[in-house]
Amino acid sequence: MKSFDFASSERKWKKQWEKEKIFEIKTSSFSSNRSKNKYVLDMFPYPSGEGLHVGHVEGYTASDIVSRFYRMRGYNVLHPMGWDAFGLPAENYAIKHKIHPEIVVKKNVANFKKQLKNLGFSYDWSREINTTDPDYYKWTQWIFLQLFKDGLAYEKEVSVNWCPSCKTVLSDEEAEGGVCARCSTKVQRRELKQWMLKITAYADKLIEGLDSLNWPQRVKTMQKNWIGKSEGATIRFSIISPIDADFNADKRGNDTKKNQSSGSRESEFVEIFTTRPDTIFGATYLVVAPEHKIISDLKSSIKNFDEVQKYVKKSKNKSDQERISEIKNKTGVELKGIKAINPATGKEISIWVADYVLPYYGTGAIMAVPAHDQRDWDFAKKFNLPIIFVISPDGKNVIDDKVYEEDGVLISSGKFNGQKNREAIPTITDFVKGKKEIQFKLRDWIFSRQRYWGEPIPLVFCEHCAAQVNAYKVRTNMEDNQRKSASNPRKSAEFSKGEILNPGWIAIEEKDLPLKLPKVKSYQPTGSLSSPLAGIKNWVNVKCPHCGNAAKRETNTMPQWAGSCWYYLRYIDPKNSQKIIDIKKEKSFMPVDLYIGGVEHAVLHLLYARFWHRFLFDKKIVKDPEPFFRLVNQGLILGTDGEKMSKSRGNVANPDDVINEFGADTLRMYEMFMGPLEDSKPWNTKGILGISRFLNRVWFLYQKHFNSKSKKSDSQKVNSDFENRFNQSLKKITEDIENLRFNTAISALMILSKELEALDSFPKEHAQKFILALSPFAPFISESIWRDVLKNKKSTLLSKWPEYDLKKSSVKIVKIAVQFNGKTRGVMDFKSGVAKEEVLKSIKNNDKLGNYFSGNEIQRVIFVPDRIINILF
RNA sequence: GCUCGGGUGGCGGAAUGGUAUACGCGAAGGACUUAAAAUCCUUUGAUCGCAAGGUCGUGUGGGUUCGAGUCCCACCCCGAGCACCA
Numbered sequence: 001m002k003s004f005d006f007a008s009s010e011r012k013w014k015k016q017w018e019k020e021k022i023f024e025i026k027t028s029s030f031s032s033n034r035s036k037n038k039y040v041l042d043m044f045p046y047p048s049g050e051g052l053h054v055g056h057v058e059g060y061t062a063s064d065i066v067s068r069f070y071r072m073r074g075y076n077v078l079h080p081m082g083w084d085a086f087g088l089p090a091e092n093y094a095i096k097h098k099i100h101p102e103i104v105v106k107k108n109v110a111n112f113k114k115q116l117k118n119l120g121f122s123y124d125w126s127r128e129i130n131t132t133d134p135d136y137y138k139w140t141q142w143i144f145l146q147l148f149k150d151g152l153a154y155e156k157e158v159s160v161n162w163c164p165s166c167k168t169v170l171s172d173e174e175a176e177g178g179v180c181a182r183c184s185t186k187v188q189r190r191e192l193k194q195w196m197l198k199i200t201a202y203a204d205k206l207i208e209g210l211d212s213l214n215w216p217q218r219v220k221t222m223q224k225n226w227i228g229k230s231e232g233a234t235i236r237f238s239i240i241s242p243i244d245a246d247f248n249a250d251k252r253g254n255d256t257k258k259n260q261s262s263g264s265r266e267s268e269f270v271e272i273f274t275t276r277p278d279t280i281f282g283a284t285y286l287v288v289a290p291e292h293k294i295i296s297d298l299k300s301s302i303k304n305f306d307e308v309q310k311y312v313k314k315s316k317n318k319s320d321q322e323r324i325s326e327i328k329n330k331t332g333v334e335l336k337g338i339k340a341i342n343p344a345t346g347k348e349i350s351i352w353v354a355d356y357v358l359p360y361y362g363t364g365a366i367m368a369v370p371a372h373d374q375r376d377w378d379f380a381k382k383f384n385l386p387i388i389f390v391i392s393p394d395g396k397n398v399i400d401d402k403v404y405e406e407d408g409v410l411i412s413s414g415k416f417n418g419q420k421n422r423e424a425i426p427t428i429t430d431f432v433k434g435k436k437e438i439q440f441k442l443r444d445w446i447f448s449r450q451r452y453w454g455e456p457i458p459l460v461f462c463e464h465c466a467a468q469v470n471a472y473k474v475r476t477n478m479e480d481n482q483r484k485s486a487s488n489p490r491k492s493a494e495f496s497k498g499e500i501l502n503p504g505w506i507a508i509e510e511k512d513l514p515l516k517l518p519k520v521k522s523y524q525p526t527g528s529l530s531s532p533l534a535g536i537k538n539w540v541n542v543k544c545p546h547c548g549n550a551a552k553r554e555t556n557t558m559p560q561w562a563g564s565c566w567y568y569l570r571y572i573d574p575k576n577s578q579k580i581i582d583i584k585k586e587k588s589f590m591p592v593d594l595y596i597g598g599v600e601h602a603v604l605h606l607l608y609a610r611f612w613h614r615f616l617f618d619k620k621i622v623k624d625p626e627p628f629f630r631l632v633n634q635g636l637i638l639g640t641d642g643e644k645m646s647k648s649r650g651n652v653a654n655p656d657d658v659i660n661e662f663g664a665d666t667l668r669m670y671e672m673f674m675g676p677l678e679d680s681k682p683w684n685t686k687g688i689l690g691i692s693r694f695l696n697r698v699w700f701l702y703q704k705h706f707n708s709k710s711k712k713s714d715s716q717k718v719n720s721d722f723e724n725r726f727n728q729s730l731k732k733i734t735e736d737i738e739n740l741r742f743n744t745a746i747s748a749l750m751i752l753s754k755e756l757e758a759l760d761s762f763p764k765e766h767a768q769k770f771i772l773a774l775s776p777f778a779p780f781i782s783e784s785i786w787r788d789v790l791k792n793k794k795s796t797l798l799s800k801w802p803e804y805d806l807k808k809s810s811v812k813i814v815k816i817a818v819q820f821n822g823k824t825r826g827v828m829d830f831k832s833g834v835a836k837e838e839v840l841k842s843i844k845n846n847d848k849l850g851n852y853f854s855g856n857e858i859q860r861v862i863f864v865p866d867r868i869i870n871i872l873f
Numbered sequence: 874g875c876u877c878g879g880g881u882g883g884c885g886g887a888a889u890g891g892u893a894u895a896c897g898c899g900a901a902g903g904a905c906u907u908a909a910a911a912u913c914c915u916u917u918g919a920u921c922g923c924a925a926g927g928u929c930g931u932g933u934g935g936g937u938u939c940g941a942g943u944c945c946c947a948c949c950c951c952g953a954g955c956a957c958c959a
Contacts, residue, residue, distance in 0.1 A: 003911090218877050218954075225876070228958060274959060287959090327874080327957055361958045368959085374874080375957055441958050602954080673897070675886060680952080684885065690897045693912090744887070747896035817892045822940050824892050862939050868891045870939055 004699040006663025009784045014117055022795050023122045029076035030572070030585040038075045039589045040067045041568055041628075043597025043605070044082045047108035048089055052115040054645075054653045054671065054683065059596045059634040061668045062677050062740060064121045066594060068776035069737045071122075072801035078589050079122060080571035082129035083109050086137075087560040091453035094523045101453045101523070105132055115656070119664045120779040122797065127574045131563030136570060137455045138514030139580045140562050143612060145458055145507050146619060151497035152198040155505070158446060162190040169450045169529070189317070192529055195448040195457060195556065199611045203227050203440040205625075206610055214630040216678070219602045226603045228441025232275035233434035234363060237286055237340040239269055239294075240348070241301040270294055270340060270351070273362030273439060276369065277429040278421040280344040281413040282390035283367035284380070286351045287332065290315040291359035294351075295335070303337035308353055315355035330356050330379045342367075343432040344414070354379065362439050370403070377403040388412060391421050445608065447559060452523045452532040454557030458508045458515045462544035462551035466504025469495055473503070494546075505554075506546045517557075531555050564605050565612040568592055568627060586622055591629045599633035606631070632740060635680040637671070642682045653683045662692045665778035669695070672742035672777065694750055695781055698774070701753065702785045705762040718763060724812055725755060726766060730804035733773050742777070749774055764790070769802035818843055819870040820852045836863040843869070 017023065029037055042063050045056055067079040083105070090101040090108075109130065116123065129136050147153045161170040165185040169192065180187055199206075207227050210220045270286055288294055290312040299305055311333045332354030339348040356375060357366055370380035371389040380387055392398050395409035395418055410416045416424050416431075429436065448457065472495070499506055508515060518539045520532050533555040534540060544551035566580075572589050573581045606628070613627040638644060639651025646652065658667040670691045675681040718726075729752040736745035749770075756762060756770060768790060775782035775796035786796045812832035816839060817824050826849050828842060840861065843849045856873035863869050 216878095221877060222954065225955065230958070232959080272959085276959075330957080356957045356959095358958065366959045373959070375959075378957095439958075599953085673885090679879090679886095681885070684898075686898050687885065688898095694897085696912095743885095744896080747887075750896060815892080819891085819940075822938095824940095827892060860939070862891095864891060868940085870891080872939055 003696050004663075004781060004784070006665065006780065009780045010118065010120070010664055013780055013783045014120070017795065020795065022797050023079075024124050024126050025076055025078055029078070030588055032076060032588055034588050036076055037078065037589055038067075038070045039078045039568075039592045039594075040070070041079075041571075041592045041595045042081065043595070043601065044084050044564070044567060045112060046084050046087060046089070047105060047112045049093065049104070049108055051108075051111055052655055054637050054655050055598070055634070057119065057655050057667065058637055058671045058677070059598070060116070060119070060121055061671055062632075062634060062742065063594065063596045064119075064668075065672070065737060065742060065776040066740070067122055068779070068797055069801065071797055072772070072776070072799060074800075078127075078571065079124060080127045080129075081116065081121070081123040081125070082567055082571065083112070083131065084560075084564050084567070085109065085130055085132040086454045086558075086563055088451070088453070091451060091523055094453070100519070102132070105130075118659060119655075119668060122779075127571050129567060129570050129574055131455075131567065132453075134514040134516050135577070136567075137563065139570065140455050140558065140566070141458045141513050141515055142510060142580060143566060143616070144455075144558065144562070145510065145513075147197060147615060148459065148498035148505075148507055149496040150615075151501050152201060152615070153447065153498055153502075154196050154198065155193055155502050156196050156444075157191050158194050158196070159189050160192045160194070160446075162188045162192075164188060167524075190529070192450075194446050195554075197445040197447045197611075199445045199608075200440060200442055202611050202614055203229065203442050204438075205614055206442075206607065209610065209614070209626050213626060213628070215628075216599075216631065216633055219599065219606070219631060219633065222602045223607055226442060226607065228439075230275050230439045230441075232273055232362075232437060232439060233277050233429045234271050234273050234437050235277065235280070235343065235367070235429075235432050235434040236269040236271050237343060237349075237367065239298070239338055239340050239351070241298070241338045270365050271363045272365045272367045273437065274367055276372070276425075277432065277434055278410065278416075278425045279369040279372050279390055280342065280367065280428060280432055281410075281416075282369040282371045282388045283342050283344070283349065284370060284386040284388055285349045285368045286340045287354050287357045287366050287368050287376075287379070288335075288351065289357040289359040289364040290353055290355050292353070292364045294365075295353060298335070298338055301338050302335050304333070304335075308333050308335060311353060318355065326356075328378065330354060330375070330382055332356070332379065332383065334383075344428070350385070352379075352383075360443060361441065371400075372404055374403050374405065445611075447562075448554075448556035449559050450529060450531045451557050452517075452520060454517075454559065455562055456515045456517055456533065456557055457554040458513060459505050459554045460508060460542055460544060460551040461504050461554065462506050462547060462549060463504060464547050464549040465495075465499070465506050465544060465551075468547070469500055469503040473500065499546075506544055506551065509545050512545070515553075531557060533557070561605060561608050565609045566616070568595075568609075569616075569622065580621060583621065583623060590622060591624045591627055593629060595628040595631045596634060597631075598636075602633075633678055635676070635678050637674075638680060638682040640683050640685070645683075653685075658688060662688055663695075663780065665695060665780050665782075666692045669746060669777050673746045675743055677740050677742060691746075694753065695778060697757065698753055699781065699785070701757055701762070702767065702771075702789050706767065706789050718759065718766070721813060722755065722759070724806075726752070726769075727804040727806050729755075730769065730773060730802055731806065734801070734804065737776065746777065749777070768792075772796055772799055772802045814866040816866065817868045818849055819868065821872055822870060825849060825852060830866075832866055834866075836861065836869070839863065839869050840871075843871075 040063050042060050063079065067077045071077045085105045090104050093099070093104050094101045131137060131140070144153065162168075163170055163180040163183065163185055165180065165183045170180060170187060207224055207229055210223060213220070270288065272286065274280075295302070295308060295312065302308055311331075332352045335351045335353060338351055340351050341347070342349050356379070357364065368376040368379065368385075369390075370376040370385065370387045372391055377387070379385070389398050389400055389404065390410060390413050391404060391408045392411045393406065393408045395411060398411070407421055410419050410421050410424055416428060496507065518533065518536055520536060523532055533553075540553050540555060542551055542553055543549070569581050569586065569590070573579075573585050576582060609627055613622060614625055616622045617625045636644065637653070639649060639653070641649070641651050643649055643651060655667060658670070666688060670688045673691060674684075674687065729748050732748045733745045736742065736748065752770060756766065771782050771786050771790065775786070779796070782796050786792050786799075792799070813829050814832045815827050816830050816834075818826045818828060826846075828839075828846065828849075830839060830842070844853060858871060858873060860872040861869065862872070
């Protein structure tokens with residue numbers, strides 16, 4: 001007998017499946033009830049020149065098994081694939097080889113697609129999408145326009161990573177360690193105008209939405225921490241300087257009144273944010289961030305302004321690494337000549353500038369309570385600042401040799417003494433006239449890149465409209481200040497919220513989408529902080545769609561993440577040229593039932609996509625607020641050395657090599673057999689042999705019983721004990737697939753195959769069922785056996801999943817463990833449901849086990865039906 | 874520092890509180906073969922014992938329970954993520 005010819009089986013069925021179009025979903029599915037449908041989605045790949053990685057194969061095999069399983073169980077399964085093809089690698093390749101990224105992408109996509117098909121993945125290629133396809137990015141641009149029109153996109157100066165050698169802006173990932181990933185030049189910080197998306201407007205909703213999702217807890221926690229919601233209060237500390245100490249002493253009682261007399265001073269108070277108003281009696285100094293406006297406002301009152309300015313400059317140039325190394329060794333400078341008043345105690349406290357206070361969080365200023373905050377403690381110890389303890393564990397004893405961050409009872413806190421600190425928060429907040437406030441760590445999303453290979457941002461800048469909008473703004477402000485009239489005739493109402501928010505920026509008309517990326521001569525960034533698009537004069541210069549005057553296009557492009565924010569929607573309605581998606585179709589497949597991909601996207605792609613989806617939900621374009629109901633992260637596949645695979649380590653496993661040597665089925669099954677899907681696990685080429693042997697044994701088993709020369713094995717009876725084990729195995733395989741426990745499902749298949757090998761005759765019913773159960777894991781060999789050996793007409797994929805029937809086996813034998821005083825001494829077979837007394841009798845009569853009774857009196861017997869008996873003496 | 878995961882044979886890993894080490898790899902021995910590969914069979918946690926059998930054993934130390942890899946407490950180690958967020 002010849003062993004299984006993987007290569008020819010793969011060739012044959014790939015062609016046949018394509019011809020039969022068995023992977024294509026029925027169009028009627030898109031009008032059918034949601035409960036009849038399943039949406040099984042992979043994170044689509046970036047089609048790199050390297051080709052498919054074993055990590056891709058792992059996640060894609062898992063989703064393919066699930067897709068095939070659900071199809072066999074009668075669901076309409078949407079299982080699509082596409083390409084996330086905008087981004088740096090293609091652009092860098094273009095710069096180096098002077099080849100248009102489009103050509104590179106095309107080549108890489110073709111290669112990826114070939115590899116995916118070689119693995120037998122059941123993708124419906126008729127729904128393939130590509131983020132760089134104008135018919136696709138038309139809608140990416142369209143969503144951006146909706147965000148813009150709703151005032152959720154705005155322009156702002158932000159600090160970016162800049163490589164002076166490559167003359168380009170770098171992402172944080174490209175600037176890791178403070179050096180350019182491409183040329184190793186030291187990265188600088190630059191202020192640059194960027195488009196921002198107001199993801200912070202959705203901060204609360206993005207936290208709340210997590211509750212309803214079946215996601216790994218760690219991803220939920222990561223998102224929650226990333227958004228970082230804190231409830232606290234803002235509290236004003238008034239400022240005094242020697243010049244007007246009298247005035248401030250006077251106004252301490254009613255500091256809400258506006259100070260008109262002090263023209264030279266802008267700041268009269270510092271507003272701080274704290275989550276711990278209960279500790280305010282222990283606030284012994286204030287700290288402001290280097291960027292805080294009080295420093296320039298009170299320039300003339302700050303005696304050591306030169307020193308302060310020097311410190312501010314130095315902190316701004318600090319790299320992330322320098323900042324982190326200072327966590328334990330804090331730096332700062334006192335603002336001499338000015339003081340703040342602690343509103344709780346009325347006492348004067350000093351004001352410091354230090355870069356451990358972040359400018360973009362809260363108000364950029366804090367009250368320091370060194371007794372009860374580690375960071376403040378470190379700072380106070382270094383600069384010898386006063387420390388006052390206001391919380392004691394029990395209201396009497398004070399731990400004062402180190403910071404005390406636990407809860408307890410208030411002391412040295414005036415009329416609040418004796419209260420539990422947490423409970424006193426609301427009353428103390430009121431007492432110091434604080435305002436309750438919620439803060440988030442999440443910051444708005446920087447949405448522009450000074451790059452060529454991305455979606456053009458569909459906006460133009462028009463000087464004429466800028467003037468109009470600014471005039472309109474002045475007018476409406478005046479109106480607002482005078483009297484708000486209900487019938488206010490807003491003459492410039494034809495400007496959208498976004499256009500008013502960003503004077504001069506005008507949305508291009510939706511009928512002009514897609515705004516296609518023009519061809520350029522050089523992809524090299526210009527060095528003038530703008531993208532290569534800025535050099536194409538006839539593309540940049542346009543007529544303003546609003547007023548018809550001369551205008552210029554935005555030349556920045558969207559970031560890599562934009563296209564992947566909504567691709568899962570487009571698969572449902574990929575050819576719709578009128579709408580982004582038909583909501584009726586959307587309703588029958590969203591939200592995604594199962595989304596499989598790497599954990600590295602926990603806070604970027606998955607958060608951005610939820611943000612956009614939530615926005616589309618608010619715009620009533622989709623009917624569900626969350627896009628991905630169940631998320632599973634496949635674990636990393638490590639090299640044979642247990643280290644992360646990388647070219648430099650030389651430990652990268654290549655899927656093509658395995659396919660050539662052992663076949664696609666072997667690769668698929670091996671990757672599923674390595675361990676739990678979500679665990680990281682090392683690659684082991686020896687382990688592949690085990691799977692290869694298993695599949696060959698299956699092949700020989702069917703050859704032996706069913707090839708044309710052998711006698712018919714049909715209509716043979718098997719004993720009920722076998723029947724029972726067979727059904728138990730099917731049950732285990734079914735449940736394991738449902739729970740994505742593919743490693744144990746494969747174990748069950750292996751055990752079952754041994755049982756089948758032991759049979760003298762092989763009933764066709766069992767032969768059929770076993771192959772169907774194997775088919776989601778190993779589709780090629782299964783198809784060969786199913787159609788060529790067992791002579792079935794239709795594909796395994798179109799056949800019914802083998803259901804298990806536990807009733808079929810009437811007599812069930814169970815193994816009961818026998819314990820004496822909790823120690824297992826033997827195992828005996830019984831009929832299922834056997835009574836305790838009968839078991840006890842059998843044990844007493846047993847040659848071996850019976851001896852344990854001699855000289856002992858039974859005190860107690862614990863009996864768990866069908867499982868265990870424990871006899872205590 | 875904080876937040877999650879996780880520590881089980883030589884290795885990857887199985888175990889609704891109920892026979893710990895399923896399944897696979899590796900190793901050893903054997904069969905087939907002139908020989909090798911492939912394939913098949915047997916053995917394979919440690920330890921004592923000729924054997925029957927005993928003792929120990931899931932990172933460490935305690936606890937709950939008739940019974941703990943699994944539950945509780947404390948600690949040690951490894952991995953991942955976040956990192957001065959007031």
